[in-house]
Amino acid sequence: MSLLQTLLLVAFALLIRLVFPGKIRSWVILAVSIVAIYWLQPALPIRQLDFWFPTATLGIVFLSWGLTAEKNAIRDCENLKTMGFTFSIVMLISLTRYVSIEGIITASRPPKVFNIALVFFIFSGLTVLLVQHLNTKKSFIVFGIFLILCIFLILKNPLLSIFSSSQLRFLFSQNPTLAKKTDLGWLGFSYLSFRIIHVLVDRLHGRLKDIKLGEYLIFTIFYPSFLAGPLDRMQRFRRGFNQLNPITSEDTFQNLARLSRGLFRKFILADALAVFSISSINATQVKSSGWLWVITIAYSFQLFLDFAGYTDIAIAAGGFLGFNLPENFNRPYLQSNLTQFWNRWHISLTQWIRAYFFNPLTRYLRRNSRIHVIIVILITQVSTMIVIGLWHGISLNFFIWGIWHGFGLFIHNRWSNTFGLRIKTLGEKQQGLQPFIHASGLLLTFFYTSIGWVWFSLPEADLAWQTLLRLFGKG
Amino acid sequence: MITEDKDINYNQFIKNTMIKGLSLFIILNFMFSFVPKGGNIGGISLYNRVFPGRARLPFGENPRNAYNLSLYDLATMFASHEINAGPKPDEEYRVILIGDSATWGILLEPEDTIGGIINSNNLKSCDGRKVYTYNLAYPSMSLLKDLMILEIALTYDPDLIIWPITLESFPVQNQIQTPLAANNPHIVEPLIDRFELSVTDYLSDINHPSFWDLTLVGRRRTIFDALQHQFYGVLWAATGIDQTYPINYTPAQQDFLEDDTMFHGWSSPILPVEKLCVDIIKAGHILANGIPILLVNEPILISKGKNSEIRYNYFYPRWAYDHYRTLIQNQAQHSGWHYVDLWDVIPVAQFTNSAVHFTPQGAFLYYQQLEQPLKEFLCQ
Numbered sequence: 001m002s003l004l005q006t007l008l009l010v011a012f013a014l015l016i017r018l019v020f021p022g023k024i025r026s027w028v029i030l031a032v033s034i035v036a037i038y039w040l041q042p043a044l045p046i047r048q049l050d051f052w053f054p055t056a057t058l059g060i061v062f063l064s065w066g067l068t069a070e071k072n073a074i075r076d077c078e079n080l081k082t083m084g085f086t087f088s089i090v091m092l093i094s095l096t097r098y099v100s101i102e103g104i105i106t107a108s109r110p111p112k113v114f115n116i117a118l119v120f121f122i123f124s125g126l127t128v129l130l131v132q133h134l135n136t137k138k139s140f141i142v143f144g145i146f147l148i149l150c151i152f153l154i155l156k157n158p159l160l161s162i163f164s165s166s167q168l169r170f171l172f173s174q175n176p177t178l179a180k181k182t183d184l185g186w187l188g189f190s191y192l193s194f195r196i197i198h199v200l201v202d203r204l205h206g207r208l209k210d211i212k213l214g215e216y217l218i219f220t221i222f223y224p225s226f227l228a229g230p231l232d233r234m235q236r237f238r239r240g241f242n243q244l245n246p247i248t249s250e251d252t253f254q255n256l257a258r259l260s261r262g263l264f265r266k267f268i269l270a271d272a273l274a275v276f277s278i279s280s281i282n283a284t285q286v287k288s289s290g291w292l293w294v295i296t297i298a299y300s301f302q303l304f305l306d307f308a309g310y311t312d313i314a315i316a317a318g319g320f321l322g323f324n325l326p327e328n329f330n331r332p333y334l335q336s337n338l339t340q341f342w343n344r345w346h347i348s349l350t351q352w353i354r355a356y357f358f359n360p361l362t363r364y365l366r367r368n369s370r371i372h373v374i375i376v377i378l379i380t381q382v383s384t385m386i387v388i389g390l391w392h393g394i395s396l397n398f399f400i401w402g403i404w405h406g407f408g409l410f411i412h413n414r415w416s417n418t419f420g421l422r423i424k425t426l427g428e429k430q431q432g433l434q435p436f437i438h439a440s441g442l443l444l445t446f447f448y449t450s451i452g453w454v455w456f457s458l459p460e461a462d463l464a465w466q467t468l469l470r471l472f473g474k475g
Numbered sequence: 476m477i478t479e480d481k482d483i484n485y486n487q488f489i490k491n492t493m494i495k496g497l498s499l500f501i502i503l504n505f506m507f508s509f510v511p512k513g514g515n516i517g518g519i520s521l522y523n524r525v526f527p528g529r530a531r532l533p534f535g536e537n538p539r540n541a542y543n544l545s546l547y548d549l550a551t552m553f554a555s556h557e558i559n560a561g562p563k564p565d566e567e568y569r570v571i572l573i574g575d576s577a578t579w580g581i582l583l584e585p586e587d588t589i590g591g592i593i594n595s596n597n598l599k600s601c602d603g604r605k606v607y608t609y610n611l612a613y614p615s616m617s618l619l620k621d622l623m624i625l626e627i628a629l630t631y632d633p634d635l636i637i638w639p640i641t642l643e644s645f646p647v648q649n650q651i652q653t654p655l656a657a658n659n660p661h662i663v664e665p666l667i668d669r670f671e672l673s674v675t676d677y678l679s680d681i682n683h684p685s686f687w688d689l690t691l692v693g694r695r696r697t698i699f700d701a702l703q704h705q706f707y708g709v710l711w712a713a714t715g716i717d718q719t720y721p722i723n724y725t726p727a728q729q730d731f732l733e734d735d736t737m738f739h740g741w742s743s744p745i746l747p748v749e750k751l752c753v754d755i756i757k758a759g760h761i762l763a764n765g766i767p768i769l770l771v772n773e774p775i776l777i778s779k780g781k782n783s784e785i786r787y788n789y790f791y792p793r794w795a796y797d798h799y800r801t802l803i804q805n806q807a808q809h810s811g812w813h814y815v816d817l818w819d820v821i822p823v824a825q826f827t828n829s830a831v832h833f834t835p836q837g838a839f840l841y842y843q844q845l846e847q848p849l850k851e852f853l854c855q
Contacts, residue, residue, distance in 0.1 A: 282713070
């Protein structure tokens with residue numbers, strides 16, 4: 001997202017807060033969010049895909065709501081109104097095809113209005129069918145989760161992406177041999193899928209009450225957090241949704257301060273560091289391991305400042321709209337061990353994974369197997385980190401990055417179990433040692449995560465391995 | 476009541492912050508407009524302090540991969556060059572190279588440029604000083620641009636100036652077109668006035684900044700570029716790369732149309748001498764004030780393709796280039812300039828993506844021919 005886009009969206013948030021009181025505000029937020037997912041979707045080489053992806057986002061949200069909604073929910077006037085309202089906004093966007101040959105809101109000229117209306121009616125019809133005529137939804141919810149994971153797999157795996165792209169190119173009468181993994185750049189799908197899965201799972205287990213289509217739509221495509229999180233939970237989000245508090249100067253001040261920090265972090269510090277952070281190109285060109293460390297560490301800070309900056313902006317924009325989005329970062333590089341680091345890095349994602357993967361897996365292994373507890377810890381921590389790695393992209397480098405952190409967490413777990421108490425006692429007895437112990441832990445954690453970023457930043461595993469060797473003066 | 480008080484305080488605080496911020500912004504903008512273009516600010520640099528100085532003046536059309544970008548602020552450009560590392564060492568015989576992209580070294584690594592090759596040959600002057608060449612060429616064909624660079628380069632106390640030239644740098648209409656000249660009126664205009672250069676018909680090509688262009692907001696691009704240039708210093712230091720080296724490039728054109736005989740709208744048999752800026756070369760000699768200048772007619776591609784009997788290459792029809800060579804030769808003799816004509820020393824196979832860009836082997840052949848004339852200066 002460019003600076004201009006960011007500022008415009010934040011300005012919209014402020015405007016909405018100032019101009020639209022109470023109930024109308026949620027309609028305006030919904031409208032802006034729908035427009036935003038079309039507007040932010042970058043141009044794609046496959047014809048009109050940059051329009052169909054946001055449309056599919058809405059379709060998936062509709063269908064997943066249909067899976068979880070109570071019977072007859074469709075007869076609720078508000079849900080019907082939301083459906084009609086969404087349709088109207090999408091139709092308005094599609095009408096821009098008559099204003100310009102190129103896209104105005106969308107990256108390219110929208111498809112024919114009739115086609116869009118047809119697709120929308122299919123999604124809506126299916127949603128109505130799911131709500132009204134599906135008696136036992138459990139297996140359908142599981143199937144829905146499976147489908148979302150399949151789409152996720154296709155988008156995140158380079159081989160599947162290229163294969164799917166070639167099929168789509170064939171369908172749209174384009175040259176299939178030109179298919180690239182970047183062809184399927186579906187904006188925001190990583191976050192969207194996890195939000196939907198969370199709602200589906202929580203509805204399945206009865207942890208979430210019935211949701212209205214409007215609040216569900218806003219929750220899933222809420223524009224401040226659509227692109228880069230934070231990954232909120234419905235239970236938390238709807239509290240904000242139901243209590244759109246009047247604006248106070250204190251809120252405004254805090255959000256402005258947060259926004260300034262976010263803009264500074266993202267567009268000044270992170271973008272400056274991005275100039276010389278490690279990349280596939282410069283990793284092979286750097287002449288000495290000393291400079292390789294410099295660009296690797298630059299990447300560590302760039303990634304943090306970029307992501308934390310976006311989070312600040314999202315939280316500020318959410319705040320302007322009256323929503324209190326969760327924190328995502330809390331001084332991760334100032335932590336003295338890897339466990340603390342992961343409690344403070346991309347907090348909303350790690351909490352999500354903990355809730356929907358780590359905890360269920362741990363419970364399952366402890367209940368249903370005779371595996372030693374230490375092995376259970378190893379399996380759960382490594383597999384959890386692999387899942388986090390694969391969420392970023394289903395490829396070898398992210399897999400190895402996950403293993404790197406999984407083993408790191410396991411080693412820290414064993415270390416603190418064996419020596420933690422002794423070290424703590426030693427630190428308490430000899431106060432002078434305390435800062436040294438803390439600094440050592442901090443440096444070790446920072447360098448451990450920085451080395452891990454090599455796998456994260458370089459998509460080719462071979463190159464990442466060579467780079468790691470060179471970092472230590474080999475290769 | 477407490478909330479209300481708090482609200483009032485925050486309201487006041489936001490209002491004060493806004494007013495103060497806006498006022499500071501306006502004042503800063505206004506004050507910045509008094510900072511002269513190319514002033515000392517441009518000289519603040521991390522190069523030669525934190526990072527090694529660059530071997531060539533910054534130029535880059537693909538900054539992300541070249542770790543280099545084109546700037547128009549000569550102060551910033553010179554500040555990042557290795558010539559700005561410090562005072563000239565006593566044991567150094569300082570040679571300065573100015574010129575165009577051929578001398579800058581498009582597609583050549585710094586050590587493969589003509590300057591780099593001179594340095595690797597460990598030449599010494601008769602008084603025992605080590606010859607070190609500074610590549611101050613810049614990729615655009617304009618003698619006026621060379622003169623601007625020469626004026627600044629002279630402040631670095633050179634012992635010899637090597638000035639490779641080619642016909643394409645001479646036409647009067649080419650002089651100010653180059654962005655480096657067009658965007659530095661404070662350097663170009665005094666030179667034009669002082670030497671009464673024959674470019675007066677093209678003065679409208681010079682960009683004169685308005686008041687708003689001089690404010691902080693107006694100069695945001697220049698400031699941003701200068702900052703970015705500093706950040707690229709990390710990768711320059713780490714990689715030694717300052718341009719992209721594509722494996723595949725379009726080779727220089729060798730086939731031409733049969734009626735393609737014009738040069739800048741001029742036709743055979745003679746060039747309009749008054750439209751060629753020979754006066755800039757004269758100005759350069761006056762500016763050098765006794766510091767020897769070695770003028771070199773740089774090598775060009777002599778094509779062997781279709782209709783090559785009428786054109787040497789993309790730039791030059793044969794008649795124009797032949798006339799130019801005679802013209803410069805005569806002028807050099809008449810004015811007592813040190814001049815060597817190396818136009819045909821590189822075979823066609825050693826040219827790369829342009830009729831004046833060559834391979835490392837080509838550069839070496841060029842050096843071999845240049846070495847003797849260069850050595851003649853080392854004992855003067």
